[in-house]
Amino acid sequence: MSVVNEVVPFAAAARAVGLTKIYGEGDASVRALDDVSVEFERARFTAIMGPSGSGKSTLLHCMAGLDAPTGGNIFIGEVDLTTLSEKNLTLLRREKVGFVFQAFNLVPTLSAAENITLPLDIAGDDPDQAWFDLVVDTIGLRDRLSHRPSELSGGQQQRVASARALVSRPEIVFADEPTGNLDSRSGHELLRFLRSAVKDHDQTIVMVTHDAVAASFADRIVFLGDGRIVDEMFEPTTERVLDRLKSLEA
């Protein structure tokens, strides 16, 4: 499973090298990702932004091993995803990657607690109780652990999903518009939680968003346009992000 690192990254949790994704064939083909190389550092909160169709979701899906790239390599830690079989890819997702989707993050038949420990249960591992408690207390839903998803608000559901993504201490967590369906208060709560997971507990999170406010919670923003990385920003604020977006769209 291990792959020799050409460039020894000091702390890259994941990286893409020359990543290309083409949908369709011939004249109808669309180049969603065009030779993208990017690294996501450990213990950092990275946001990916860009206009619709810029390839930001495709990048996230490919990085997470949910979509197969047309060309290039993807590394989670030291493992090259593009060399893995379907089964090993599944095992890697289970052990090294966490997910938060925009909606429908939880299995409706399981309680909040069961949803949180789902990846561990699937793997047959016991949760690290201290870490579990820490995560649960951070999302502030200890009294709701026995509830089913249908009994939780949208914000609560996303927090449970985030806890699920973090509970196995993955190499990296991918979040695809996690606040997209939330009101701004719930959204902020969730973002604060994600940031504290990075800041206080050294987790690594990559989040796709089109919301400048959400992106401002990140340490770094990667801007995509037409399938390429067009810009980058560190320590963003909402105003700077908005300005940059305007200039990119111009």
Add this chain to the structure above:
Amino acid sequence: MFRAAIRSLFARKVRLLLTALSIVLGVGFVAGTYVLTDTMTKAFDDIIVTSSTGLDVLVRAENAFDTEFQGGTEERAAMAQTVLETVADVDGVAEAYGDVIGYGQMVDPATGDPIGTMGPPTFGGSFSEIGSLTIRTGQPPVGPDQVAIDAGTAERYSIDVGDRIQVLFEGPPGEFEVVGLAAFGESDSLLGATIALFDLPTAQTVLGRTGQLDSVSVVAEEGVSPTELQRRIAEVLPDGVEAITAAAYVSEQQDQVQEGLGFFRTALLVFAFVALFVGSFIIFNTFAIIVAQRTRELGLLRALGASRRQVMVSVVVEAIVVGLVASAIGVLVGIGIAIGLQALLRGIGLELPGSATVIQVRTVVVSIVVGTLITVIASVVPARRAARVAPIQALTESQDHLGRSLRFRVISGLVVLALGVGPVLYGLFGQPEDALQLVGIGVLLTFIGVAMLTPLIARPVAGTLGAPIRRAGVPGKLGRENAMRNPRRTAATASALMIGLGLVVFVAVFGESAKASTDAVLERTLKADFILTSPSFTGFSTSAAGGLRGVPGVLAVSEIRQAAFRVEGETAFATSVDPAFEATADPGVVSGSFDSLQRPGKIAVHDDLASDRGWAVGDTIDVAFAATGEQRRQIVAIYSEKGILDDYGISLADYSENFSNQLDVIVLVKASEGADVGEVRRGLEGALETFPNIQLQDQAEFRAKYAQFLNQVLNLLTALLLMAVIIAVFGIVNTLSLSIYERTRELGLLRAVGMTRRQTRSMVRWEAVIIAVMGALFGVVIGIAFGWALQQALEPDGFTELGIPAGQLVFYVVLAGLAGVLAAILPARRAARLNVLEAISYE
């Protein structure tokens, strides 16, 4: 979105296909039944027509009513041979020839085993040049040492002209040289019946008709009509002899065939209907799920101004289309099944000669109408549910809540259940005229009522069944949760299996009770040390018993013969009782005595019947025999045991006088006190050497054989119910496929967070197993209940024991679980193969 639409269409096709399958199989069963029975009717009709070709008038003894002896020959007296001369002298008769026919069973020269031990009859008869049988190879039989046999039997057992063959009769067996092979028109065989042909004097001797004829066939002179000739002949015939035209004879025989096959057809149709009934649950469930899944779409239609009626009609129209297409395919499948069965019958020697497969318009029409109607009826409730969708539901997530109509469901379920159980109990215990129909409808409604109530307990039951599985990790746990999440759907799916398996269990319980009860009766009533029977109780030569009486150590030999007669206008069985009877069996005499039965004009009656009719010893009752007509008998004994005797006992002498067919069904042998049983057995076996069709058994062996005989009947019934069970298993496939389609996003999520394909398959499998086992358990409960009810109802008729074949029931439940695993294969594969990304973004 386009991709999603394509996939939705594909999923729809699959689910329509699966839905249709349940109807296809049910309709196939119906159509197959019609085609097979029509084809058989045609084959018999052809034989009857062929057999009377060239014949104008038939002369025979009159009978009081039509009844067939179990060997296949009619119960009719013989007439004096002088009738032939009388008839031949009638003006207008061109030719007249006499025939005899009776029991004549050949013995396979190669193995020494009797030929044709079960099923089609084995005939012995006289050969005449003018008859419908022609010699294909060799010569016609002449003299006491020659026989011609049917070409079909000759071919199957590799018997050639010049071989010697043993033939068994009512009297002593004989050995003959095969001189000819006979064919029947174009065909080699008579639907599997075997026939051994002799010249008339020989046939008369071996069949016990010395100086007698069973029939005289008459050919008219040119210009004389059969009707005219029949009138002329009738004028000169002695009392008790009648003449009928060939046309009347043909239609009489055809009517008898129709009646016999009609019973067979009805029985098969009942099983076909059970299959369709189970299929209707699948249809109902499918449409219910489709409607639930389309709630938003239906809500949108309503929001755009579609009326409730339009929404409902759209669902019903879909049902009509599915029903029509599936039924049409079902008809084709049915024809295929019928053709396959014919091939199967041919394989075991029951060839339907010459006739092509008969497909009547009625078959097609009835099959399609029934199939479509059932589909539409099953879709009405889901369609009404669709019509209730409010426009606002276009905007909200659809949820299938049980709670909404809980009260209504409980009340209506209980009402339907009561409407079912009531008629069942009344039909069983109230002894009304049309008990069978009442019970049938009652059972149907009971099933529906139970099915309506099962959603109430489906959740806890699934939870309990799944509890041990939870330890098998996340797949087991999720499988259990999935089985519990929609109790209505789980219950409807399980209900289909409940019905199929419920009937199978009912047959098993009833069968076990029958076996236990008959065994108990036999144990009580049999005193004999040895019992002689033929395979499948078809009867054997009456001269066998005579040879046993001289065997050292034999105390008593009793011959049992049995045939139908009429008492006070109703058909019943008369059993012969000879003077040795009470030494070999205990009839449990309640009043009177069997000794007086040996005097002429006496009869013994079973206790239940006697008390029902208010008869007592000394009363006189009207009886009628087919061959000898109406007579009176005085009751001299009332008995309580039905083991060997049935409803009535008459003396063996009385029996011999009044029945034309004389075969022993059972011979009971009692050894003397202190005799060496092994020695006696060897002696008996020596005396029976020339009767290869007789099985000599001690009590234990005989009781085991009887149980085995019942097992064969039970296995047949179970096999016929198998179609319903198979359809129910398809129902599980269907529900799972629909559920998986509905849970696409959830499956995508599970796969995304690391569930392997193997685990995904395992999850689906566990859900299927839980549903299947639940259905099986419901079926076991309801089957035991029905079996118990029937046993209670039949207790007065000797069903004193309730037998529950526990091992068999456990086996059925385990089998159901395995069927669940099978049913899960395809849905599980689909679930495991979902593209994770597409599944997650699936709307």
